[in-house]
Amino acid sequence: MEILLWLVPSAVVTAAAMAWVSWASRDGRGEVDRDVAAQRLGRALAKDLPAGTRRTSAPARDRSTGIAVRPSHSAPASRGTTRRAG
Template sequence: MEILLWLAPALVVTVVAMVWVSWVGRDGHGEIDRDVAVERLGKALAKELPAGTRRTTSPARDRSTGIAVRPSHGSASTGDGTRRAS
């Protein structure tokens, strides 16, 4: 039983952290009215961004699937129309 005493500090820290998180995250702590929150969001979305900070869409790039595919015809064909393993 004495060998488990080294776990006591970690247990105390864990319990204190759990109590602190439950106190900070309780209902009503820092809560604002829903209508006020919606009004703030509407103002923020309606605000025009400065010209230098507008995001432009990046050009669509060809997405690689990670699989190499050999062409079915090309300079590596044998001429008789059959494909051979290399």
């Protein structure tokens, strides 16, 4: 049981942080009127984006598995290479 005493300081700090966050984020701090917020949102959505900032989908990337894979042997065997059985 004594070995768990090293957890006490971290538990106290965690509890204090949780209490501070719950106090700091309580209702009524910096509240904006709903109508004003709706107007701001409407104006932001109505704006046109500048020409260079239009988002496009990311290009499809090959998913690397971390394993090196040799290309298939679909080339004709007349290049002087021999295949080993096995």
